[in-house]
Amino acid sequence: MNMSRTTITIKQAKDQLVLAAKQYFSKDACGAYRLDRRRARPICLMGPAGLGKTEVVRQVAEEQGLGFVSYSITHHTRQSLLGLPQLREVQLGGETVTATRYTMSEIITDIWQEMERTGRKEGILFLDEFNAAAASLHPVMLQLLQNKALGQHAIPDGWMLVVAGNPSDSNRSAERLDAVTADRLRMLRLRPDLAAWKEYMMPRGIHPLVLAYLECYSEDLHQLGTEDGVVTIVTPRAWEDLSLQLYFYEQEGAAVGETVIGQVIQNEAVAKRFWLHYKKKEQALYRKTASQLEQGLPLNQQWERLRALQKQDVWALTAFLADRIQRMCRQAAEEEQALETLHGVLQEALGSGDCVAYLRGLSGEHPSSTWTFVQSYLEQVEEDPSGDGLRTAYQTGPLARRGALVDRACAMLEHTIDFCRRCYPEQPQMEYLVESIARDKTCQSIVSLRETPLFTAAGRELYVRKPKTPARKAV
Known part of the structure; x- marks a missing residue:
């Protein structure tokens, strides 16, 4: 059995994140970190969209008293990651030469500002859609994993790196991680799980008919398909949003039709199946x-x-x-x-x-x-x-x-x-x-x-x- 392909639920991933954070921030009797930053493999949460990857990392940071900075790699260019180039005169070998230096990365700047704002010197830097970065950013991402730095500026000591990505079948711009990149990560491969989603949603008041439907059609919690050549996806996030929408429509006395459901559940077959379930309530x-x-x-x-x-x-x-x-x-x-x-x-x-x-x-x-x-x-x-x-x-x-x-x-x-x-x-x-x-x-x-x-x-x-x-x- 290929254990690297074993999948876990988002709840199990949270447990592993908590343990990883405790290991990463563990200190010896002298107050020094036990784990060398170059040996600290970043965790990679690899799973379908809408499972709650960002939210679970945010929860771990909050529960462990850590700072939290989150970015989506797809929103960045090479310049925003590395900083802007500047020409400066420097002394090299007794000669004055013009060299390129870079301003501080936007991400590194945000980490320092988060530390000043919260007073927390330790935290988690979360980078989403990691495997959807443009090809020009691949060397930058590899440097980040290996040296915990963006260009000339290192991630501050005490900050743990967590990345996330989507499989290529659910994100057209996502790519499979090459062996060199994967070898620098701790891979947690996630699967949709109704029990874990219910545990998350229960305190938030899931709409009763959404729950009833998913108890009977658990395979619809996450659906990936095609309709007229267009990829369609239904995610746990969509069901949470639909639950909120149903509550609001019912409170306002507004009619809930198949088109209303289809606005959120964007797979026609699943939306119609839920509509028939909702209509016969x-x-x-x-x-x-x-x-x-x-x-x-x-x-x-x-x-x-x-x-x-x-x-x-x-x-x-x-x-x-x-x-x-x-x-x-x-x-x-x-x-x-x-x-x-x-x-x-x-x-x-x-x-x-x-x-x-x-x-x-x-x-x-x-x-x-x-x-x-x-x-x-x-x-x-x-x-x-x-x-x-x-x-x-x-x-x-x-x-x-x-x-x-x-x-x-x-x-x-x-x-x-x-x-x-x-x-x-x-x-x-x-x-x-x-x-x-x-x-x-x-x-x-x-x-x-x-x-x-x-x-x-x-x-x-x-x-x-x-x-x-x-x-x-x-x-």
Whole structure:
């Protein structure tokens, strides 16, 4: 088996990037880097467009506390990479001669500016579309890999080089790396992976019907084909963009037609297949089920209909319910944030000795919810020397409303977990539901405020069933 051709997911690539960064920036007892810069092979992420290569490198830099500078090689000429030539008089062998010197490369300049801006002396320089560089830049790229320099200027010590490229079948201007260039790189060959993409998208709120479609047509996560002699491509990035577009159109009440989908999913067959899936959605059933679960009502009337749903419709329903829970948690979190701001204002009012006078003279920028509460309070109270009226208004108004929103979200979560466990036992939808909430930081902050035994038990079962794989075994 040719191990150099083994492919990995973007999640596994991130694990390898983290390990590479730790190796690259490791220091000895004297504070010197253990790895000589000339021996530090740059990592090359080679994979189809739209997998999230740039984003994953950015994430690693941020999580490791590193600076980050990103460039696309195709946007550069020889002059912008090497700097502009200048003629200068220099002394050579006792004679004054005119020699060519170069200004600092735009990329090297940006690295120094990033260090000044962030105060981070270590970082990652990411160069995208590395194998699509013009032929005139090939010697420059080879020098960069070998000497970590662009022309006469070296990449600052403490900066790690990561490059990325696309296979030639998905990028007409891309070329296969020659053996000499490849021998100076650590190659990570990436493949599209639905599980890794879901893990990335869950906290961002993927549209339920996009998820349901891809669970049934996972091969469409990334599609490369030709239509009328023109190369067409569908990427994970396109599905993320479509998810955002569907949410916006639905919020605005705008019609979603096949042409709208085709604007993003630019493969006619895939766009049509998704459109048929979207058009036959049972949104009325989804909404009714979600409403009854939210109210804690039995689902007796539609139970058999729910049990008889096709696989892709079960996925769509589960994703729809997860999205409803996430929205409820976000609403509660927004109320929580507004409450903190209001609480600070009211604390100052209570400490002033005259709540009414203080709030009447309130100025500055405050959220609309703060002004609404203050206006309502002042309309009902003329004097409040003890502040009891203000405390009561706060406790019975915003504080109680926040508590009710948290209660609703957590109750909806528990009812949904119970429903999935009884209606679709031993099916992967429960795993998706639990992970979509567990990986959402906003949901976690709200769910942690209440007891949710069913969710906790389901999460524990999932963790036992799916132990984590060590990063070094991923490749």
